[in-house]
Amino acid sequence: MTHAAQVRKYVQDHLTELLEDLRRLVHTETPSNRKDLLQIGLAEIEDYVTTRLGEPSARRQHEGGPRGDVLDLTWPGSPGVEGSVLSVCHYDTVWPEGTVEDWPLTQQGDELSGPGVLDMKAGIVQTVWMLLALRQLKIPHPALRLMLTGDEEIGSLASRRHIEAAARESQVTLIAEPSAGGDVKVQRKxxxxxxxxxxxxxxxxxxxxxxxxxxxxxxxxxxxxxxxxxxxxxxxxxxxxxxxxxxxxxxxxxxxxxxxxxxxxxxxxxxxxxxxxxxxxxxxxxxxxxxxxxxxxPPMNPTEQTERLLGLVKRAGRDLGEVVGTQAVGGASDGNYIAALGLPVIDGLGGIGDGPHARHEHIQVSGLPRQVALMAGLVELLADGH
Incomplete structure (x- = not known):
């Protein structure tokens, strides 16, 4: 058994704080074609993650030229746990400057809408709270390497080589792109x-x-x-x-x-x-x-590595009383690059919602504890040598 259920309860108990974190990131506008706003946004996001998780043990920033920079941060794992898990999150969005003025983060019932909330500011916040929960609950975990990229929405031309290099150095790569209604994405075009x-x-x-x-x-x-x-x-x-x-x-x-x-x-x-x-x-x-x-x-197609990771995610889901399914989708992500290298990657671990790139973009608030817990359960199993 994993401690996924404990993580879910921890996040539920701190959901107000998590939502405030999400508000901070959504209201920090980071359109892909605005280098100036991407620089300001990345500094704001770095301040956020280090405030929550403390100073990283390793920090590297790679210049993106006209595109957003790549920020590579690592926090150590539990004593005696070797290896590292990479989480790739893009902080750029498709939304132009000023969008948040007439469309601030808004909650109606279980739906939380706002520009970039699903694709993929929620994925950044989930990754932070995953590590925070693992620490607070003293659950063994490998080192976490968080790579923040600023050009995913326009092709990842500046970030691709850094993503591929980091994936080669990691046990597993997690892609916290939007989930498929709570399912993970095992195939992308x-x-x-x-x-x-x-x-x-x-x-x-x-x-x-x-x-x-x-x-x-x-x-x-x-x-x-x-x-x-x-x-x-x-x-x-x-x-x-x-x-x-x-x-x-x-x-x-x-x-x-x-x-x-x-x-x-x-x-x-x-x-x-x-x-x-x-x-x-x-x-x-x-x-x-x-x-x-x-x-x-390149296309992302299932491999033996995919099946192994999928088994771990499903196991964490069972510990939550949830059935985690799989879906194939037409959209691409940075996970495509990693899968094409034959390296282990699991995609679609981010928010549950709908409408990426559309004015009805939203996440389900009730899905956040579940998604953080799934990520945490997977990372815990990796620490056990699975």
């Missing part, structure tokens, strides 16, 4: 993105149409080839999410662009779709293409 720009030749649509080469017409010919990359049998999906071009109704368009999102479940699909995108060519040789491709995240 990978992401390939592409930006296509067509350069044409402008001319008057009425007087000199033959002198022009329409970038929009060329893009219209290309898009069916892009959409044909979808393969329902392999769960590969394609979305042209943004399309722009032209300068006027009576002007043969000199420029057009589109942004493409491709989701893959099978690893080999990445090479296939990238190969097709790279081979795209204009139908009208007077037009020129620019194609920018990002193999953003």
């Amino acid at each position: 990978g992401t390939v993105t592409a930006d296509i720009v067509v350069h044409g030749i402008e001319s008057h649509a009425g007087l000199d149409p033959e002198k022009g080469a329409s970038a929009i017409h060329e893009m219209a010919r290309l898009i069916p080839s892009v959409l044909a990359l979808a393969d329902p049998d392999l769960a590969t999906t394609v979305n042209v999410g943004l399309l722009a071009g032209g300068s006027g109704r009576n002007v043969v368009a000199g420029l057009a662009s589109c942004q493409i999102d491709i989701r893959i479940q099978e690893p080999q699909e990445e090479d296939r779709v990238v190969g097709v995108l790279e081979a795209l060519a204009p139908h009208d040789d007077r037009c020129r293409l620019e194609i920018m491709i990002d193999r953003n995240r």
Whole structure:
């Protein structure tokens, strides 16, 4: 038996404090594209976690360039317990500055709504209270390494190498991204993105149409080839999410662009779709293409490591009288990188709620003690050598 039930009661007894912590973090706005606010926000979050947990035994901060910095903090484990557990939490959100002014953290019944509360300020707070509960209840635990990243919502380009390096040095990585209704996420799709720009030749649509080469017409010919990359049998999906071009109704368009999102479940699909995108060519040789491709995240698929960790999470759930299920989702996370390395990772340990990236984003307050207890139960089992 784990002490998960004791942890749940501890968190329930201190729920008011936890909710105040969450309010502090949600009201600290950290949009992914605002380096200045990310710097202020990271300093505020570091002050919060060190106030709750004390000064870490190790601290490293990695410059993120135009993106948010990565803050890597470690607190020691119980005497005699070896190894460390990594918790990866992103502090950036999709919400622009000023959102919290007309949408502050608000509770109605069991729902607590606010920008970034689910994705994923709750995950940061849960991680802090997990370690706090383990300490206060004197439950043996490994060292905790908390990695706070500031660019997950825009591809983790600055943080990826630091996440992968930390995962290689840790027993297990916990991803406190939103749960799937209380279930953990064992499978996520990978992401390939592409930006296509067509350069044409402008001319008057009425007087000199033959002198022009329409970038929009060329893009219209290309898009069916892009959409044909979808393969329902392999769960590969394609979305042209943004399309722009032209300068006027009576002007043969000199420029057009589109942004493409491709989701893959099978690893080999990445090479296939990238190969097709790279081979795209204009139908009208007077037009020129620019194609920018990002193999953003590999897919996350279950492994033997996943099954072992899932068994531990389910065991902690049983100690709470809960059944913890599993789900596959289309969205990606930093857990994709770790799984692709063949390293142990468990995802979806964060808040129970709905509406990430939407105006109805919220968590269930009653789910917070359960989620913290699940995390604590898993970490306790890892300390026992499971």
